[in-house]
Amino acid sequence: MSVSPPRRGLFSWLDRRYDLAPLAAFLQHKEVPLGVHSIFWYYLGGLTLFFFSVQIATGLLLLVYYQVGEQTSYESIRFITTKVPFGWLVRSMHCWSAHLMIVSLVLHMLSTMMLKAYRTPRELTWITGFALFALALGFGFSGYLLPWNELAFFATAVGTDSVKAVPWIGEWLMHVLRGGPDVSGHTLYRFFALHVVVLPLSVFAVVGLHLLLIQRQGMAPPLGREAPRGMRFFPDFMLRDLLLWLIGLILLATLAVFLPYGPRIPGIEWELGRKANPLAPAYPGIKPEWYFLWVYQLLKEFPPHILGLEGPQAALAVVTVLFAIWALVPFLDRRSRRDEPSPAFTDLGVAAVLFIGFLTLKAWDIGGGKAAQPDPQAVARACAIWAFGAGLVATALRRALWHHAWFLFSAAALLHIALHGLVGMSYLGSGAIAAIAVAAGLGFTRFRAHRTVPAGDRP
């Protein structure tokens, strides 16, 4: 079904000069595959890009008045939010879109994980997506300090301090990040440069590569479907994309008007408060942004020394291993490479959500009441009840709706949660038991598979 490019008007004028007909033909022929699952998941990448565009637009507007510096950052943000016409709206939309971008990015990654869209030949698309996720976290971390208020100052001090745990170069790396031994005006300048120059340029490059790979290879068809149905990208998919962006913009504007400083949940709030004072003592209850909370809580779960390592070093090693596993999923998942269902990696995605969700709930001190120092056992119990309940519901739904039968990782995550929160074991002790259970389960699965495959067919 070929459509002849139009021959009149502006397009014709441009086409004669720049030979746009092949591009138009490409767009008209480009199709988005339709699978058994909702097509909604295909829109999340575009939605993330939309929120990123809002970030760029509002960021540029903030730059018109923002003046970086120990004596000017706080004052200029205050001026923007109180005196500049619609300045409050611009800042609020900038902050909200940053959080919504992370939400849609995480959902996009999870949907890619669940649909196995990362499988051969799209490994590099996954890797570039993971790099974009890391860059988005960098945006959040560097942007947090720029208002130079008390909360940002102390959160950045804690965040940059944790870099010390990196073996051998930790201390040096912290000095490089801070521009000295402490968080100071030098740190502010560095983070500003990162936030408005280095990271945007990096994101443009990686997003460009990510989109190029998608255009070259097309969107991943559903697993096991040789000839999927398709939806034309232009105008059908594009218009639907636009519709979702409009809904996203309405949501963004509504949140910006009614909750201009966020929902006032630790890690999702950006009220300016008091100006940073490096000489003031840090106050309790300082927490990083919500997407770093699980790392923050994991650091707290580790004792000062473990297995010959400093506690933070061990925690950082665990986080690095988890990130590495996540980044290398396309190479680890051999079944999906053969275009076969890989329920283990679906379950790994669910287990990751349970693991991160439980730590995040703990970081919010759910169940701790309003005490300044909540009882850790009460918090662990309440969070375990929520996370365990959610895990059971998810498992039941997976079984009933999608007939899933592989639950080893999610069962281990639930065992970890139950042993720690409901039985009262230490977090690391229960984690070790869960890890042993996973290893035993994997060994048993391999052993059973080995016995059922005839000797001649074994790889």
Added chain:
Amino acid sequence: MTPLLLALLLAAADQMPEPIRPFLAAKAKDGTPVLSAEDRRKLEEMTDHTRQLVATAADNQILGSAAHLKILLSLDLPAQAMDLVLQDNCILCHSDPGNQKPRALFSPDPAKQGSNPLLDLRELVSDVHFRRGLSCAGCHGGTPQDESMSNDIAKRWPKSEARHQDRSWIPGFCARCHADPAFMRGFNPTLPTDQLAKYQGSRHGILLLQEKDSHAAQCVSCHGVHGIRGPKSRKSTVYSQRIPDTCGGCHANPAFMAGYKTDSGEPMPTMQVAEYKASVHGKALLEKGDLGAPACTGCHGSHAAMPPAVASVAQVCRRCHAQNGALFDGSKHKAAFEQHKWPECGQCHGKHAIEKPTDALIGTAPGTLCADCHAQHAKDNAACSATAEQFRRALDTLAAGRAEVAPREEEMAERGLDVEPLARAMSELDEALVQARSRVHSFELGTFDQAARPGREALEKARQSIAAARSDYRFRKGGLLAAIGFMGLLAAGIVLKLREIDRRRRE
């Protein structure tokens, strides 16, 4: 474990001066070393000079045993103070449990040793006199080098019965140094030397020195004996937050104060300390930690303590409340109060039990200060009633206005609205309220209104800023609605377009 520790101690003993080595090898009855590894570390960390002083004391057998050395090490003294202890035979001899009976033994834990609580070794080495090099011999006689009790000590220090029966010797004894400017200059040139002179004229001094009442407070009653600290030390009995209890030790004790009379001949009350602690001054000092708030000595004086006379009590208040005093001095009430011989401030606010004043004290309704006093002493004065009513009305208006606008600040901040104009107006209003309440003491409408008027203006500004913020918020919501409407139309257009595309394809 124990043999290992012992081996370590013996190995380390080689590096210690010869007289100390037996202490390191000494064992308790259960076979464990008397000196722990921690004690040994302390010995190792000593300067060579201090360690040599330990060795000399051990060689002279005035440092009698490992247990004695352990006691001295447990004090964790800085090097300079440890040197003082090691060169003072009085302290060394009287801190050796093997050499002294409990009644004369200085111990880190007198209760455990059964000795006098005043013989607390930790207190002694914290004493401001000791820290400046003045030790036992300074008061008791003899010299720190004496190896036994000398005649000089016996002569200077009266027998226990005699010195307890008549305490009048104490002020003069302390004044030997503290009233000598030349001597005191060598220690603390800023320390006054007129304490004895003041004390002699104080009520306590008159009782003790003239009436020979040894119940009356003298130097050690307030400052203590061994363990005296400077008044800025939190542990000092004369630190401002501890003064009420120090004075209360006698003045809040009915049995102790029985028989004493006030100037007017009434029995001396003992409720002052309790009343003070519940007062605005007591709460400020003891609960809020405001060291500027007066304790007992703030009004009565310390060494020259006397009850302030009616004529002078108001001047005491003026030391802090100067503006209120000046306004009162220019008011009509000044002459009236003098005529009645009333103690100005105290007449309305009380003495020890001064409460935080409220606007409810002012007005013409029964129960208000103005109405109750005028009902007795200046009835049917229409001008005064009008003034009091105006004061109350104006203060009530400002206070009610403040209560009305204050919660709006947080509400506006939560909505992301500009709270600066409101915060500024609130600050002006608060200042105006403070000033207006103070100017009540002028009892004159014009003076009062100079402060109340800016308050009313600030209140009006606050209300205007709230109205402007509300209008801004309405604009935001309206703008959002319009934007949603516009985007909704766009979305509807897209939906229609998609339907049209689908329909065309089906056709």
